[in-house]
Amino acid sequence: MSRHHKRRCFLLCTALTFAPAPLMAGPWVKSFVVDKYEPAFYYGGRPGVEKSGIIEPGVDCPNGTLPTLDYAKVIKTPWRSDAEVASWVTPAVNDLQTVHYMQERALSYRSFRRDIESYINPFTAPDPGMRAVAGKIAEGFNLDGNAKTGGFTSPDGEKGIDNAFYRALGCIGSYRGVPYTAAMSVRSNDKMLEGMYTMVVRLSGNKSPMNDDEATLEIGYSPDHVNKQTDGRASTSYSFRIVKDGQYSKLKAVIKDGVVETEQVSDLHTPRFGWFPNQMGDTDFHQGRIRLTVGPDGYVSGLIGGYRDWRDLYTEDTFTQSGATVETRDHHDLIGMYYALKRNADGMPDPKTGQKMGISIAYRIKAVPAYVIDPEGALSASVLPSDKRATQKYQLMREIFYRGIATAAIQPNPRGSSEGAPQLRQRADGSWTNSDGERNGLRDASPPIGPSTMLQQVNNGEADSATSGRPVSAR
Secondary structure, three states, X not given: OOHHHHHHHHHHHHHHHHOOOOOOOOOEEEEEEEEEEEEOOOOOOOOOOEEOOEEOOOOOOOOOOOOOOOHHHHOOOOOXXXXXXXXXXXXXXXXXXXXXXXXXXXXXXXXXXXXXXXOOOHHHOOOOOOOOOOOOEOOOEOOOOOOOOOXXXXXXXXXXXXXXXXXXXXXXXXXXXXXXOOHHHHHHHHHHHOOOOOEEEEEEEOOOOOOEEEEEEEEEEOOOOOOEOOOOOEOOOOEEEOEOOOOOEEEEEEEEOOEEEEOOEEEEOOEOOOOOHHHOOEOOEEEEEEEEEEOOOOOEEEXXXXXXXXXXXXXXXXXXXXXXHHHHHHOOOHHHXXXXXXXXXXXXXXXXXXXXXXXXXXXXXXXXXXXXEOOOOOOOOXXXXXXXXXXXXXXXXXXXXXXXXXXXXXXXXOOOOOOXXXXXXXXXXXXXXXXXXXXXXXXXXXXXXXXXXXXXXXXXXXXXXXXXXXXXXXX
């Protein structure tokens, strides 16, 4: 070999020896805190267009948003005369608070018998036949793996999307609108960002945050409050402890070009969507999964879905305050919702009866970059002392409702519940108070007078004697 060739070989070998080695994949972690969370209800109208004061009809609800309750129609029962119905719809009093209480009282009792509280026993009231979503587009997942079931196609063309919860309730006005603008969504997200609860997500792997076929996704509750920016979104880069108990899941995931797809698991636990502390807890998805997309700005958005027990969904909407309050304020026809949820249930068949107790559902989420850390000691999600009583009341009403469904028997309205609306009392000066004798913090022991059509709340003993031997089929 010539001297020239030897020199070239020496220089080439030296260059290869000192050349930087190719970068090798290594462990990575990306964490986020959720600041947007809502049911994934596809809105088929034109954004920003309103007609007659309601959100525009679209391909989802071509007949428009469901109308508010027609009180005269809803409270008409075989045991109420037309004159009595008229006295409830337009009471002969000028006090708006009194009118509200009177109407709530009437709405609470619209079953086939005067003494039955209808929200606890919705199967004793007639099905109003609530109009369902007519569109064929929905966000969500193909939970059963069958492209011929579900009846929906995703916005990007996937067949067999299962989101029966959306079909059942998607035309309710307080749930309609472009993403994260519906009244119930705004309300819930405001409460979340004000500290009612916090949900966090942590991704990790050993290859790349954008492409990793052996990644891990963790999702759960955090006791640490979100820091809110002036634009309403959560602040980035704050630290949050994650609670690995109750509302926590750890799933295998595959990431391809920034799209995270988790495995489908029999039980997926995450924090629950809601707007009152006593609604909070575990969503408990069955056959649940998660899909997230990591954007170029590091923020994530996506879907969480599975089957949820439709009875839980009914109780979470009904018993956090009182059914009548929800109907008069949020304009939800709860009796209609009960039948719609039951009618559209499409999963989780009862092993004994075969009745489907689960309804497919999906939620949207958005999240901002954060640091999710493991706490030094064990933590659990807790209820503030101020909210404990309301939570216990909700749980009691849920148990009573479940008992009625299971036993097909009318359940009593327990003393201390929020159902049935309080009995009104009229003072000698013409003002009104509730059955506890309180108004504006003042105690009133004067005897009740006023409309004789008002019903006293049925206590346990009275209800037991009234319903003994008279089971009513819940099926």
